[in-house]
Amino acid sequence: MLELILPRRCAGCGEAGLMLCARCVRQLAGVPFRVTSPVDTLVPVFSMGPYAGAHRGIVLAMKERGNLAVRAYAGSLLDAALAHLEARGEIPEGAGLVPAPTRAASARARGGDPVEAVCRNAGRTTHAVLRLSHAARDQSELSAADRRANLAGRVQCTGVPPGSVVVVDDVVTTGSTLHASVAKLLALGADVRACVTLCAA
């Protein structure tokens, strides 16, 4: 149990010792920046870092079953990034968070959806309303065009979130997952203002 709370290696770089070493903490302290993806996401996308170094390490570690410490830390990073975007006027204050959809089976294998856990750890109102239907294949080995076709119509929404919302995901690559999520929410009348991801690949 203690290991779950105090992992013996840095989640960012793997160095033995603290949950995050001082160098990785500094890397993670950057401000969120605007990202342009190949697929039009319909609303602005902001990312907190590259899919490399400490940011990549955090994303991989938060998918580990039961890595609660890293999910809590990533939640704090997300909250700080959202506060920064609020201060810059990029998103409205107090917008709710909608985790990008994952397949239920993979979420279960990871001990709950890590992106949803990070949203909740950010201390923000979280509406976990998006799901991927069973027909959705694993995205990781598909091209951008195939990803978009694979996702089109397969994002399901279990309820329209009230007020302004921001869609949150761990990584943006082609933008196809965010496009499908935002398009679904907008079609149902939700007020989607932006997407925020931990990393941009």
Ligand SMILES: [Zn+2]
């Ligand atoms: Zn480190």
